[in-house]
Amino acid sequence: MRVLLIGCxxxxxxxxxxxxxxxxxxxxxxxxxxxxxxxxxxxxxxxxEDHEAVAAFCREKAIDFVVVGPEAPLVAGLADRLRRDxxxxxxxxxxxxxxxxxxxxxxxxxxxxxxxxxxxxxxNNAPKAKAYIRQQGAPxxxxxxxxxxxxxxxxxxxxxxxxxxxxxxxxxxxxxxxxEVVIEAYLDGEEASFFCLCxxxxxxxLAAAQDHKRVGDGDTGPNTGGMGAYSPAPVMTPDMVAxxxxxxxxxxxxxxxxxxxxxxxxxxxxxxxxxxxxxxIEYNVRFGDPECQVLMMRLKSDLLPIxxxxxxxxxxxxxxxxxxxxxxxxxxxxxxxxxAYEKNTPIExxxxxxxxxxxxxxxxxxxxxxxxxSGGRVLNVTATGATVREAQEQAYELxxxxxxxxxxxxxDIGWQAIARDGR
Ligand code: AMP
Ligand code: GLY
Numbered sequence: 001m002r003v004l005l006i007g008c009x010x011x012x013x014x015x016x017x018x019x020x021x022x023x024x025x026x027x028x029x030x031x032x033x034x035x036x037x038x039x040x041x042x043x044x045x046x047x048x049e050d051h052e053a054v055a056a057f058c059r060e061k062a063i064d065f066v067v068v069g070p071e072a073p074l075v076a077g078l079a080d081r082l083r084r085d086x087x088x089x090x091x092x093x094x095x096x097x098x099x100x101x102x103x104x105x106x107x108x109x110x111x112x113x114x115x116x117x118x119x120x121x122x123x124n125n126a127p128k129a130k131a132y133i134r135q136q137g138a139p140x141x142x143x144x145x146x147x148x149x150x151x152x153x154x155x156x157x158x159x160x161x162x163x164x165x166x167x168x169x170x171x172x173x174x175x176x177x178x179x180e181v182v183i184e185a186y187l188d189g190e191e192a193s194f195f196c197l198c199x200x201x202x203x204x205x206l207a208a209a210q211d212h213k214r215v216g217d218g219d220t221g222p223n224t225g226g227m228g229a230y231s232p233a234p235v236m237t238p239d240m241v242a243x244x245x246x247x248x249x250x251x252x253x254x255x256x257x258x259x260x261x262x263x264x265x266x267x268x269x270x271x272x273x274x275x276x277x278x279x280x281i282e283y284n285v286r287f288g289d290p291e292c293q294v295l296m297m298r299l300k301s302d303l304l305p306i307x308x309x310x311x312x313x314x315x316x317x318x319x320x321x322x323x324x325x326x327x328x329x330x331x332x333x334x335x336x337x338x339x340a341y342e343k344n345t346p347i348e349x350x351x352x353x354x355x356x357x358x359x360x361x362x363x364x365x366x367x368x369x370x371x372x373x374s375g376g377r378v379l380n381v382t383a384t385g386a387t388v389r390e391a392q393e394q395a396y397e398l399x400x401x402x403x404x405x406x407x408x409x410x411x412d413i414g415w416q417a418i419a420r421d422g423r
């Protein structure tokens with residue numbers, strides 16, 4: 001199979017690493033890719049916002065299958081464009097990608113199909129939003145409706161914080177994304193990321209992971225794209241997975257099909273496990289980053305036929321087998337992230353890794369033959385072990401061998417699982 005992978009982050013490096021192991025792979029390209037992805041695929045300097053250019057490349061190379069990593073090209077309709085040419089694509093249509101692109105759209109599906117989620121209201125002006133907040137009281141959550149690179153959410157513990165967040169949204173802090181605001185009840189519990197493939201009608205549950213959103217140890221400081229993750233997530237017991245499938249995923253599949261926008265791709269359900277059970281915080285329509293990295297480390301099956309079955313309506317013909325080991329990844333970021341940071345700082349040396357460990361590249365580049373940090377989140381140092389503690393020890397042992405002066409990481413990835421059962 002001739003495959004093109006779209007994206008350039010740590011998630012795409014993990015997908016590339018796993019896809020490249022498939023005996024079905026004959027030619028493998030990635031656009032735009034990064035130096036880590038280049039170990040597994042030929043990089044193509046395509047502008048992925050230019051859908052005609054991507055389609056032309058696919059024609060030229062007779063690409064059979066395109067795997068789209070990030071959400072932006074999906075929301076922009078890249079999958080629709082390529083499907084018009086008869087190419088199999090892993091990832092939803094623009095219409096179905098609204099599940100991630102518009103929080104209001106998702107909330108309305110939840111209401112219509114009785115999917116457990118925080119009570120909410122949508123507003124397009126500040127006075128009405130503020131009146132609702134005053135009526136509900138704090139804690140309360142204020143969300144910009146559209147895509148805001150993970151920064152459009154304020155979990156307000158006080159009324160003043162919530163009112164200020166409303167002003168931020170309507171004053172344009174998140175651009176177009178804040179033109180509409182969703183005000184949502186605060187959910188108390190433990191968070192988990194649950195992944196499940198859907199081909200429009202069939203579903204294949206994958207696995208769960210836990211992310212670490214805050215930049216600092218002990219979950220302090222501002223939110224980030226994710227500073228580390230591990231899988232499995234102990235809070236997602238078999239019973240909780242069964243409930244999530246029945247109460248959250250299955251009604252969503254039905255709702256999307258009935259709305260005329262059948263969903264094909266990966267559901268990334270951000271869940272809060274509350275006293276009542278699983279409640280949906282949000283959907284993403286692509287793999288989590290860095291959650292994908294730990295999922296790929298644990299997946300024993302060949303990824304390529306699974307994603308291809310997802311894209312071609314044959315998910316009922318495949319299965320996914322998982323290792324019982326724990327995988328844990330530590331994100332190394334440029335000092336200053338998620339605020340301003342220096343670019344192009346040299347990464348002097350990366351450790352050798354054996355089977356069961358891997359340093360995935362996220363924001364790296366090659367400048368005159370020197371590996372440099374080109375982004376905020378730069379490396380995902382990933383290891384496995386029989387327990388979370390063992391995987392954590394292995395990962396930090398590798399972290400300590402990375403020679404990169406401008407890098408930093410959290411030192412407590414996995415703390416929730418370790419606090420839970422001491423392992
Ligand atoms: P999001 O950008 O939608 O992933 O939200 C960022 C983070 O805000 C989530 O990972 C949660 O930690 C938190 N959050 C979002 N919605 C709620 C809610 N209703 N109750 C409590 N925390 C929330
Ligand atoms: N790690 C969270 C995300 O990918 O959105």
